[in-house]
Amino acid sequence: MESVGISKVLLIVNPVAGKRRSRSGLFDIVEQLCHYGCTATVQTTGGRGDATATVRRLAPEYDMVICCGGDGTLSEVVTGLIQSGADIPIGYVPAGSTNDMANNLKLPRRIREAAQTVLTGSAAGHDVGLFDGGRYFSYVASFGAFTKVSYATPQWLKNRFGHFAYILDGIRSVGDLRPYRAKVEAEGEGSFEGEYLFGSVTNSTSIAGVIKLRENEVSLHDGKFEVLLVRNPKNPDDLRRILYGVTHRKYDETHVRFFHTDHITFQFDEDIAWTLDGEYAPGGRRSEIRVLPSAVKIIR
Numbered sequence: 001m002e003s004v005g006i007s008k009v010l011l012i013v014n015p016v017a018g019k020r021r022s023r024s025g026l027f028d029i030v031e032q033l034c035h036y037g038c039t040a041t042v043q044t045t046g047g048r049g050d051a052t053a054t055v056r057r058l059a060p061e062y063d064m065v066i067c068c069g070g071d072g073t074l075s076e077v078v079t080g081l082i083q084s085g086a087d088i089p090i091g092y093v094p095a096g097s098t099n100d101m102a103n104n105l106k107l108p109r110r111i112r113e114a115a116q117t118v119l120t121g122s123a124a125g126h127d128v129g130l131f132d133g134g135r136y137f138s139y140v141a142s143f144g145a146f147t148k149v150s151y152a153t154p155q156w157l158k159n160r161f162g163h164f165a166y167i168l169d170g171i172r173s174v175g176d177l178r179p180y181r182a183k184v185e186a187e188g189e190g191s192f193e194g195e196y197l198f199g200s201v202t203n204s205t206s207i208a209g210v211i212k213l214r215e216n217e218v219s220l221h222d223g224k225f226e227v228l229l230v231r232n233p234k235n236p237d238d239l240r241r242i243l244y245g246v247t248h249r250k251y252d253e254t255h256v257r258f259f260h261t262d263h264i265t266f267q268f269d270e271d272i273a274w275t276l277d278g279e280y281a282p283g284g285r286r287s288e289i290r291v292l293p294s295a296v297k298i299i300r
């Protein structure tokens, strides 16, 4: 970790994140910036892609970029910063609805305290995923059952499920659960194949607030991401073991495979839709993910 000396700040605010929580918190952030003697340029986002474009264009002129929004906005800021080539830290003031990244980074939930942390904390390296050589993601790339439910479902429904078991059961009941056959090749794990309901490559202890990994299994800057592959159940007993494995974090290789890697490729029988940090990302039959170690610095 290195301590942060800042004066010029680029503040990106998503005005609709987290039921507009960022709006009411904006004054607290500005007050903290003044208190610590910083000058700030405030840019609000108007829609998807705005935060990336603004950061890519302006970051080289600033000492720090502060992001006030949810996981989606932070993901965009990370992408914009990498594309800009600027070597400045990111400060994150979480104001979203799910806030997986705030949990990972152990940031305060109150906007005022989070802003203070940004201005007094230390910058630490943060690994970023590179998907098919062109797109970046901060904490999750996933395909299959869970992907569709977690990101296509309205927030109120997500909150009510709150548990992977119910999601699997829920999809099953509406007949939307289907396996994807994949050949997988991963650094340190070799080659194998199978039929999977769900797969994720993550740098996070929590995915969409639903799947949880143990904190001692996840490092945000070890140069490795965690891979979770959930097998297609062949019978009710299989389903029971899968649910148990995922909810109790017991991975037995047969039903739920879990490992760490810095490079993985998937070869499917068909074109596959992925989501990257909650955004839809169409993929082909082959997808490759590499970890870019400490590609950005985030203040904690």
Ligand SMILES: Nc1ncnc2c1ncn2[C@@H]1O[C@H](COP(=O)(O)OP(=O)(O)OP(=O)(O)O)[C@@H](O)[C@H]1O
Pocket (backbone or CB within 6 Å): 014, 015, 016, 017, 018, 019, 045, 046, 047, 048, 049, 050, 069, 070, 071, 072, 073, 074, 095, 096, 097, 098, 099, 100, 278
């Ligand atoms: N002015 C705007 N109007 C409408 N949508 C916007 C605007 N600015 C950004 N967006 C979009 O808002 C979406 C949600 O942003 P974000 O993920 O940061 O918040 P959230 O969904 O409330 O939080 P979380 O992802 O933590 O649940 C993103 O897809 C982004 O593109």
